[in-house]
Amino acid sequence: MKLSEIKNILPTLDNVEFQLENGTFVPEHFHVTEVGVVTKHFIDCGGTIRNEQVVNFQLWNANDFEHRLKPTKLLNIIKLSEEKLGVEDAEIEVEYQSETIGKYDLDFNGKTFVLRNKTTACLAQDACGVPVQKQKANVGETQTSSCCPPNSGCC
Numbered sequence: 538m539k540l541s542e543i544k545n546i547l548p549t550l551d552n553v554e555f556q557l558e559n560g561t562f563v564p565e566h567f568h569v570t571e572v573g574v575v576t577k578h579f580i581d582c583g584g585t586i587r588n589e590q591v592v593n594f595q596l597w598n599a600n601d602f603e604h605r606l607k608p609t610k611l612l613n614i615i616k617l618s619e620e621k622l623g624v625e626d627a628e629i630e631v632e633y634q635s636e637t638i639g640k641y642d643l644d645f646n647g648k649t650f651v652l653r654n655k656t657t658a659c660l661a662q663d664a665c666g667v668p669v670q671k672q673k674a675n676v677g678e679t680q681t682s683s684c685c686p687p688n689s690g691c692c
Contacts, residue, residue, distance in 0.1 A: 538643040538650075540592045541626045544615060546645055547608040554649040555596060555631070557641075563596060563633065563652070566604045569611060571595035572618040575630065583661025591630040592618075594643075598634070630655075 547553070555563040577589045618624045629643040631652055641652035659667050 538629050538645060539626050540615065540624065540629060542645070543629060543643070543650075544612065547612050550608045553606050553608055553611055555633075555652055556646075556649045557633075557652050558654050562649075564598050566598065566602045567606065568597045568599055568604065569594055569606060569614060570597045571632075572614050572624070574622060574624055574627070581660040581664075583664025585661060587660070590625075590627050592624055592627050593630050593632060595632040596634075 575593045631641045644651040
């Protein structure tokens with residue numbers, strides 16, 4: 538989700554709720570402790586230099602159980618980050634503490650914001666020799682498009 542999308546969604550909500558992909562809700566007394574820009578300048582295993590930039594939200598649970606972040610407050614935090622930091626419209630990455638600090642993509646299901654699990658991948662598969670994954674056949678399935686008919690003995 539891009540920053541412009543969350544800015545369009547927030548005015549339509551009564552409450553700001555975040556939920557992990559597994560269905561667990563971030564406790565409702567969370568704080569957004571940071572909104573910023575994270576820039577990653579790196580070289581992939583194929584030798585390509587890359588730059589990535591995301592808008593980063595950091596969620597934190599404190600022991601002030603009566604705290605509730607309202608949509609207008611989050612909008613004001615976003616607007617302040619745009620004014621003071623020059624935050625531009627980019628994809629949002631959310632940091633949230635579970636066993637360790639996790640990084641999540643952000644989605645919206647019509648009611649709550651969903652923290653989608655991020656995964657790693659090779660960006661230069663053609664350059665670093667990652668084999669193409671072959672499709673596995675289920676044992677017991679007959680091959681109907683084979684050049685050898687079943688029980689012919691040619692294979």
